[in-house]
Amino acid sequence: MAGREFSAFIRAVKKLHGPEQAQISAVDWLNELESMDSQSGSTSRHWRAVTITASAQLANRLNAGSHDRSFAVRDFINASR
Numbered sequence: 001m002a003g004r005e006f007s008a009f010i011r012a013v014k015k016l017h018g019p020e021q022a023q024i025s026a027v028d029w030l031n032e033l034e035s036m037d038s039q040s041g042s043t044s045r046h047w048r049a050v051t052i053t054a055s056a057q058l059a060n061r062l063n064a065g066s067h068d069r070s071f072a073v074r075d076f077i078n079a080s081r
Contacts, residue, residue, distance in 0.1 A: 002033070005047040013058060021058060029054040 006029055014022035032053045036046060 002047050002050075005051055006030075009051050009054065017058070017062065021061070024061070025054055025058050028057045032057075 006026075009029060010022050010026050013025045029050060032050045036050055
């Protein structure tokens, strides 16, 4: 069950955001799994919670990157004036 959840998540991330984000998200997912394993048993809800947490981490990374790019664009515009 965990393998299916993990594979589906990583395939979706790779398709939508590329292999680099998929690799980082795989590490996030496995770290979250390890963290949750110490707290509870393995149920389908458990795997879904791992995926939701890893998805939130991905969203934070993507938003931070977008924020960084907007500063770079602003700096470029200011420098070219």
